[in-house]
Amino acid sequence: MAAALLLFLLSYILHPQLEAVALATSSDHDFSYMKSVHSATDLPLEDVYDYIIVGGGTAGCPLAATLSEKYSVLVLERGSTPAAYPQVLNANGMLNNLLQEDDGKTPAQRFVSKDGVKVVRGRILGGTSMLNGGFFSRADDQFYNESGVDWDKDMVEKAYQWVEDTIVFSYNLSTFQSILRKGLLQAGVGPDNGFTLQHLVGTKTSGSTFDDQGRRHGAVELLNKGVLNNLRVAVEAYVERIIFSSSNNASRLSATGVIYKDSKGRTHRAFVKDKGEVILSAGAIGSPQLLLLSGVGPVAHLSSLHIPVVYSNPDVGNFIADNPRNNINIVAVRVSDPNSC
Numbered sequence: 001m002a003a004a005l006l007l008f009l010l011s012y013i014l015h016p017q018l019e020a021v022a023l024a025t026s027s028d029h030d031f032s033y034m035k036s037v038h039s040a041t042d043l044p045l046e047d048v049y050d051y052i053i054v055g056g057g058t059a060g061c062p063l064a065a066t067l068s069e070k071y072s073v074l075v076l077e078r079g080s081t082p083a084a085y086p087q088v089l090n091a092n093g094m095l096n097n098l099l100q101e102d103d104g105k106t107p108a109q110r111f112v113s114k115d116g117v118k119v120v121r122g123r124i125l126g127g128t129s130m131l132n133g134g135f136f137s138r139a140d141d142q143f144y145n146e147s148g149v150d151w152d153k154d155m156v157e158k159a160y161q162w163v164e165d166t167i168v169f170s171y172n173l174s175t176f177q178s179i180l181r182k183g184l185l186q187a188g189v190g191p192d193n194g195f196t197l198q199h200l201v202g203t204k205t206s207g208s209t210f211d212d213q214g215r216r217h218g219a220v221e222l223l224n225k226g227v228l229n230n231l232r233v234a235v236e237a238y239v240e241r242i243i244f245s246s247s248n249n250a251s252r253l254s255a256t257g258v259i260y261k262d263s264k265g266r267t268h269r270a271f272v273k274d275k276g277e278v279i280l281s282a283g284a285i286g287s288p289q290l291l292l293l294s295g296v297g298p299v300a301h302l303s304s305l306h307i308p309v310v311y312s313n314p315d316v317g318n319f320i321a322d323n324p325r326n327n328i329n330i331v332a333v334r335v336s337d338p339n340s341c
């Protein structure tokens with residue numbers, strides 16, 4: 001909780017000297033995306049799409065919006081809509097979200113890391129962006145250089161702007177925030193970088209997904225940038241397993257669909273068309289967990305949990321650590337309900 005509070009405070013270390021970036025203008029929440037949102041109970045027991053995205057969170061929502069420009073897309077999110085938990089929609093509700101008792105449906109799923117650190121992860125359409133401190137910054141150069149990806153920098157720039165002009169804001173610092181900013185500079189956390197979205201050493205004022213009225217504009221609002229007719233978003237859709245097939249070519253295993261449960265406990269199957277893809281964006285814990293439940297992972301570990309091995313990969317579920325100096329290991333366990341891990 002101390003880490004969450006620190007992030008919350010850091011998210012308000014904001015403002016002055018605006019750099020020339022196109023940011024969003026303060027506005028009411030835009031719920032247009034709700035035209036595409038359905039309870040999983042209303043979806044057919046079997047259906048086919050170009051793309052299936054597991055997890056309608058911070059990564060899943062913008063990805064779904066982008067793919068929907070050309071393809072039919074199904075997003076499967078285990079949580080509810082933000083409107084069902086309105087306190088996720090403003091800054092005043094932030095601490096309540098984090099402290100609220102976890103009843104298995106509430107937006108903050110509590111869990112404890114192997115070394116005893118109490119943490120939360122998002123369980124709501126928009127994912128952890130509906131709970132977090134709202135601090136927005138671009139990635140640092142080291143991330144690009146060490147990622148092993150040949151980035152198209154122009155596309156990266158466009159992608160940042162696509163997000164920034166919709167859900168990233170600047171706003172006036174409160175007295176407390178100004179004092180904190182001054183304090184950091186006096187303590188030698190320099191240079192003073194003014195306002196910038198770039199990831200720089202020193203003190204800076206950055207963007208926020210809270211507007212100047214304290215309204216949270218999480219990743220869920222990026223769904224509005226998609227082609228809503230091509231987009232189907234199922235909430236309270238618990239993905240239990242990925243369906244793999246090797247029927248066309250035995251040496252090449254591919255994900256052809258998923259099995260998910262609705263809130264009435266009914267099992268649904270969704271499949272992708274030829275050349276379609278199942279994309280996991282269920283979070284740093286949810287995605288490997290689902291691979292393990294689907295039989296992809298270290299053979300000994302899967303066998304010890306009586307999970308039939310589909311594909312051996314010793315790395316799945318390992319190396320989950322946020323900071324090399326604070327090595328947090330999460331234990332992967334077998335569960336039938338992904339909510340309970």
Ligand SMILES: Cc1cc2nc3c(=O)[nH]c(=O)nc-3n(C[C@H](O)[C@H](O)[C@H](O)COP(=O)(O)OP(=O)(O)OC[C@H]3O[C@@H](n4cnc5c(N)ncnc54)[C@H](O)[C@@H]3O)c2cc1C
Pocket residue numbers: 004007011054055056057058059060076077078079120121122123124125126127128129131132133134135136137237238239240281282283284286287290338
């Ligand atoms: C308290 C807190 C404060 C933070 N503050 C900041 C901040 O200020 N700035 C910042 O940049 N980052 C912050 N972060 C980190 C940031 O929010 C996360 O890194 C980011 O949201 C992760 O995005 P994601 O798409 O990987 O996962 P998520 O946004 O968590 O999305 C995963 C989604 O998948 C769904 N899901 C999981 N399993 C299944 C399943 N089996 N079936 C269906 N759906 C499933 C989940 O319900 C969830 O909605 C904070 C995090 C926390 C916890």
